[in-house]
Amino acid sequence: MLEIGDLNAWYGESHVLHGAAFQVNEGEVVTLLGRNGAGKTTTMKSIMGLVPHREGTIRFNGRELIGLSSEAIARSGVAFCPEERGIFGSLSVTENLLLPPVVAPGGLDIDTIYALFPNLKERARTAQGTKLSGGEQQMLAIARILRTGAKMLLLDEPTEGLAPVIVQQIGRTIREIKARGFTVLLVEQNFRFAATVADRHYVMEHGRVVDMIPNHLLEASMDKLHEYLGV
Amino acid sequence: MMMIFGVPAPLLFGQLMLGLINGAFYAMLSLGLAIIFGMLNIINFAHGALFMMGAFAAWMLLNYAGIGYFPALILSPIIIGIFGIVLERVMISRLYKLDHLYGLLLTFGLALVIEGLFRNYYGSSGMPYEIPHVLQGATNLGFMFLPIYRAWVVVAALVVCLATWAVIEKTFLGARLRAATENAPLVRAFGVNVPRMITLTYGAGVGLAAFAGVLAAPIYSVNPNMGDNFINTVFAVVVIGGMGSIMGSIITGFGLGVIEGLTKVFYPQASATVVFLVMVIVLLFLPRGLFGKTA
Amino acid sequence: MSVSTAVRPISVARPGLFGFTRAQAIAFLVMLGLVVVLPYVLYPIFLMRVLCAALFACAFNLMIGYVGLLSFGHAAFYGMGAYLAAWAMKQWHLDAIVCIGIGGATGAILGLCLGYLAIRRSGIYFAMITLALAQMVYFFCVEAPFTGGEDGIQQVPRGHAFGFISLNNDMNMYWLTAAIFLAGFLLIHRIIHSPFGQVLKAIRENEPRATSLGYRTNDYKLIAFVLSTGLSGIAGATTAIVFGIATLDGVHYSRSGEVVLTTLLGGLGTVFGPVVGAVLTTSMENYLAQFGDWVTVTQGSIFVVCVLAFRRGIVGEIAALLKLSL
Numbered sequence: 109m110l111e112i113g114d115l116n117a118w119y120g121e122s123h124v125l126h127g128a129a130f131q132v133n134e135g136e137v138v139t140l141l142g143r144n145g146a147g148k149t150t151t152m153k154s155i156m157g158l159v160p161h162r163e164g165t166i167r168f169n170g171r172e173l174i175g176l177s178s179e180a181i182a183r184s185g186v187a188f189c190p191e192e193r194g195i196f197g198s199l200s201v202t203e204n205l206l207l208p209p210v211v212a213p214g215g216l217d218i219d220t221i222y223a224l225f226p227n228l229k230e231r232a233r234t235a236q237g238t239k240l241s242g243g244e245q246q247m248l249a250i251a252r253i254l255r256t257g258a259k260m261l262l263l264d265e266p267t268e269g270l271a272p273v274i275v276q277q278i279g280r281t282i283r284e285i286k287a288r289g290f291t292v293l294l295v296e297q298n299f300r301f302a303a304t305v306a307d308r309h310y311v312m313e314h315g316r317v318v319d320m321i322p323n324h325l326l327e328a329s330m331d332k333l334h335e336y337l338g339v
Numbered sequence: 340m341m342m343i344f345g346v347p348a349p350l351l352f353g354q355l356m357l358g359l360i361n362g363a364f365y366a367m368l369s370l371g372l373a374i375i376f377g378m379l380n381i382i383n384f385a386h387g388a389l390f391m392m393g394a395f396a397a398w399m400l401l402n403y404a405g406i407g408y409f410p411a412l413i414l415s416p417i418i419i420g421i422f423g424i425v426l427e428r429v430m431i432s433r434l435y436k437l438d439h440l441y442g443l444l445l446t447f448g449l450a451l452v453i454e455g456l457f458r459n460y461y462g463s464s465g466m467p468y469e470i471p472h473v474l475q476g477a478t479n480l481g482f483m484f485l486p487i488y489r490a491w492v493v494v495a496a497l498v499v500c501l502a503t504w505a506v507i508e509k510t511f512l513g514a515r516l517r518a519a520t521e522n523a524p525l526v527r528a529f530g531v532n533v534p535r536m537i538t539l540t541y542g543a544g545v546g547l548a549a550f551a552g553v554l555a556a557p558i559y560s561v562n563p564n565m566g567d568n569f570i571n572t573v574f575a576v577v578v579i580g581g582m583g584s585i586m587g588s589i590i591t592g593f594g595l596g597v598i599e600g601l602t603k604v605f606y607p608q609a610s611a612t613v614v615f616l617v618m619v620i621v622l623l624f625l626p627r628g629l630f631g632k633t634a
Numbered sequence: 635m636s637v638s639t640a641v642r643p644i645s646v647a648r649p650g651l652f653g654f655t656r657a658q659a660i661a662f663l664v665m666l667g668l669v670v671v672l673p674y675v676l677y678p679i680f681l682m683r684v685l686c687a688a689l690f691a692c693a694f695n696l697m698i699g700y701v702g703l704l705s706f707g708h709a710a711f712y713g714m715g716a717y718l719a720a721w722a723m724k725q726w727h728l729d730a731i732v733c734i735g736i737g738g739a740t741g742a743i744l745g746l747c748l749g750y751l752a753i754r755r756s757g758i759y760f761a762m763i764t765l766a767l768a769q770m771v772y773f774f775c776v777e778a779p780f781t782g783g784e785d786g787i788q789q790v791p792r793g794h795a796f797g798f799i800s801l802n803n804d805m806n807m808y809w810l811t812a813a814i815f816l817a818g819f820l821l822i823h824r825i826i827h828s829p830f831g832q833v834l835k836a837i838r839e840n841e842p843r844a845t846s847l848g849y850r851t852n853d854y855k856l857i858a859f860v861l862s863t864g865l866s867g868i869a870g871a872t873t874a875i876v877f878g879i880a881t882l883d884g885v886h887y888s889r890s891g892e893v894v895l896t897t898l899l900g901g902l903g904t905v906f907g908p909v910v911g912a913v914l915t916t917s918m919e920n921y922l923a924q925f926g927d928w929v930t931v932t933q934g935s936i937f938v939v940c941v942l943a944f945r946r947g948i949v950g951e952i953a954a955l956l957k958l959s960l
Contacts, residue, residue, distance in 0.1 A: 156528045157528070158524055158528060177527070178524065178527040178528045179527050179528075179529075179530050179531060179532050179533070181528075182527075182528055182529055182530030183530045187529070188525075188528045188529075190525060190528075194522060194525045196517065196518045196521050196522065197521065198517040198518070198520070198521055199514050199517055199518055203511070203514040203518075206511065206514075207514060207515065207518055207526070207529065208529035208530060208531075209529065209530050209531060211530050253529075256529070256530070376758075380758075381758075382758050382761070382762060430938065430942060433942060434941070434942075437945075438757075439757060439758055440704050440757065440758065440761065441941050441945070443704070443706075443758060443761055444894065444898065444937060444940075444941045445937070445938060445941040445942070447891060447894075447934075447937060448895075448933075448934045448935070448936070448937025448938040448940075448941065449934065449937075449938060450934065451891070451930050451931070451933055451934025451937065452930075452931050452934035452935055452938065453934075454930065455927045455928065455929075455930030455931035455932075455933075455934060456927075456931055458926075458927040458930070459926060459927045459928065459931065571765070571766070571769040571887060572769070574762050574765055574766050574769070575766040575769065575770075577762065578759075578762055578763055578766050608777060611773040611776070611777070612770055612773045612774060612777075615766060615767070615769065615770030615773070616770070618763075618766055618767075618770075619751060619767070619770070622751045622752075622754075622763065623751065626754045626755060
């Protein structure tokens with residue numbers, strides 16, 4: 109579904125991605141693992157067209173995304189949940205939830221979303237999106253892109269800074285989403301969490317993809333992983 | 340005759356009325372500026388000139404096309420709004436990646452060009468625009484004579500301002516505008532065509548200024564300097580209000596008009612400067628303005 | 635990209651005359667030569683107009699080019715300097731130097747008061763606040779009796795400099811004006827290349843860092859502002875004495891816009907840009923004055939063109955071409 113080839117990206121003068129390459133097949137949950145600064149978030153932003161200078165190839169369902177504007181990329185069926193969650197303080201919870209436009213048929217409807225995220229239904233009346241707790245905001249950030257009909261979801265560090273209970277909830281949510289046929293690319297530093305949801309793991313280092321570990325081999329590759337992640 | 344604070348009631352209420360009218364224009368113009376600033380992050384120095392063009396459009400519609408006041412209230416904002424959209428597409432949008440001061444300089448230059456051209460062509464003396472028949476005259480309220488057209492201006496301005504506020508704060512279109520003001524790239528990444536929204540927002544702000552221009556035409560004669568006379572005080576209003584909130588701009592605009600009007604009654608020498616004095620006081624204690632958002 | 639660093643960054647002082655680089659020293663000598671020679675070729679009155687405009691622009695450039703703050707109300711300081719110098723000259727017949735000094739002090743004190751209010755904001759807010767404050771000064775001048783309202787203060791005598799040099803002689807007046815301009819120009823340059831100037835540069839490039847190093851950045855910015863407004867007051871005062879009149883035009887916001895245009899056209903943040911800009915805008919006004927409001931249209935058009943396509947200004951473009959700092 110998603111094919112990245114020889115992806116190079118720059119922030120101004122700074123050359124951040126050096127020919128990253130990997131692929132995500134339909135229905136999979138794939139993670140990008142790596143240390144801070146390895147280029148994982150930059151890769152996600154490059155896919156979404158949020159990095160001004162990128163070269164290489166990003167093919168989504170056969171369509172080249174490099175050169176398209178962010179809104180065109182979103183409209184071709186890719187949705188993004190940023191690291192900072194991006195909940196808007198000047199919008200209410202409901203407004204936040206309904207903000208992303210529907211880009212394709214097949215998105216979840218409101219009732220299904222509220223069934224998946226009962227906390228959100230409770231807090232739906234909150235006037236300011238940022239008054240939610242960190243975990244609730246993360247749920248909201250994931251929930252709102254499920255409505256759009258985008259089949260490819262990019263989740264950037266969804267468990268960052270959250271309590272273990274919430275982390276488990278997010279894990280359940282991602283497995284549920286996968287069961288409903290979504291494809292997920294996940295950036296994570298917490299590889300134990302990643303192991304509970306993903307099919308495959310790519311490891312990034314210095315702006316390149318240096319390894320791919322199928323989930324069933326993750327336990328066996330612990331030493332290698334520790335080295336990559338400097339843990 | 341009734342006296343209030345030692346001032347004859349008709350005088351007090353008359354000045355209050357004038358104050359409300361000025362306030363109406365301050366509110367409409369600072370609202371337009373606030374909207375444009377919120378989305379584009381530029382101070383639209385051309386706002387006064389576009390206000391003036393709105394009045395001229397109404398005048399031209401009447402004198403060249405026989406189109407009267409009420410249709411002009413709709414047509415003028417559309418025409419000038421389209422002109423604003425052209426300006427944004429051709430020139431202003433080129434500056435988004437640069438320091439926001441360049442936008443200020445560009446619109447300042449545009450204001451000079453527009454006002455200079457109009458002055459050259461139409462001279463500095465004003466041209467009359469008649470109050471539409473149905474709004475002429477005045478009613479006697481007992482404590483004052485209320486000119487109908489003046490009352491209409493205040494009501495129309497209030498309605499338009501509140502409608503604008505409602506669209507921005509209470510609708511989904513407004514939600515997209517607010518979100519784009521906060522984090523435009525993310526909103527784009529959801530699939531919303533933000534550049535187009537920005538263009539249309541500029542057009543809407545300009546249209547608001549033009550609408551104010553049509554309202555102003557029968558009161559102040561239509562002349563190339565009418566924008567100038569207002570816009571500098573409007574900037575003070577904007578600084579006082581803080582550009583952070585829509586309702587804040589409306590309240591500040593009307594409020595300062597009323598303060599100005601009252602000053603004219605009780606201390607006329609200060610009436611031209613009172614808005615600025617208020618600004619100095621506000622700046623001393625609230626550098627971000629009355630309704631400004633902390634960054 | 636900030637406005638002031640859109641131009642080539644200011645080079646650090648190298649050992650040399652007054653901290654000029656070689657190219658700058660050559661440019662300065664050329665300028666000096668022209669100042670000395672031109673009054674014998676062109677009308678001294680016109681040249682004095684240019685010199686005053688140049689000093690005003692250099693003073694303005696101090697704020698935008700080196701502190702990074704665009705003041706849209708500098709006319710207030712220029713015009714009030716003019717008014718007070720004219721008043722002092724006409725009422726008390728003081729020495730011209732003293733009157734010009736009074737003008738400078740006026741600019742500085744007013745700058746301190748207004749600057750105190752404005753300096754806490756930056757960028758667009760600073761520009762708008764300075765605009766509004768200057769407008770307040772304008773309205774004050776319209777009403778205040780001593781300014782003479784619409785008529786202004788007229789028939790201001792030239793008087794004497796240093797007690798004995800009669801300034802009624804145009805050439806004498808010219809040499810005094812030239813001396814004032816050169817002194818102001820060199821003073822500004824000295825300030826830039828002093829330790830104070832280095833702190834300003836640090837603030838402009840990374841204010842939070844400067845603050846974390848312990849500098850009270852607002853104080854530095856305010857001092858620079860006061861210097862800028864004081865010199866603007868001197869420029870205004872000199873103009874008043876040269877032309878014998880101080881009017882509302884001096885405090886009108888169009889004067890503020892004009893000095894911005896002059897500096898933008900010449901090159902924001904460059905050393906010689908304001909001077910070149912002043913030559914051009916003064917000449918343009920001179921030539922176009924007969925065509926009524928075409929001056930305004932031309933000024934506006936130049937603004938638009940410069941902002942869209944010519945942001946470095948004339949000197950900035952030349953400097954970029956020659957890879958120098960001018």
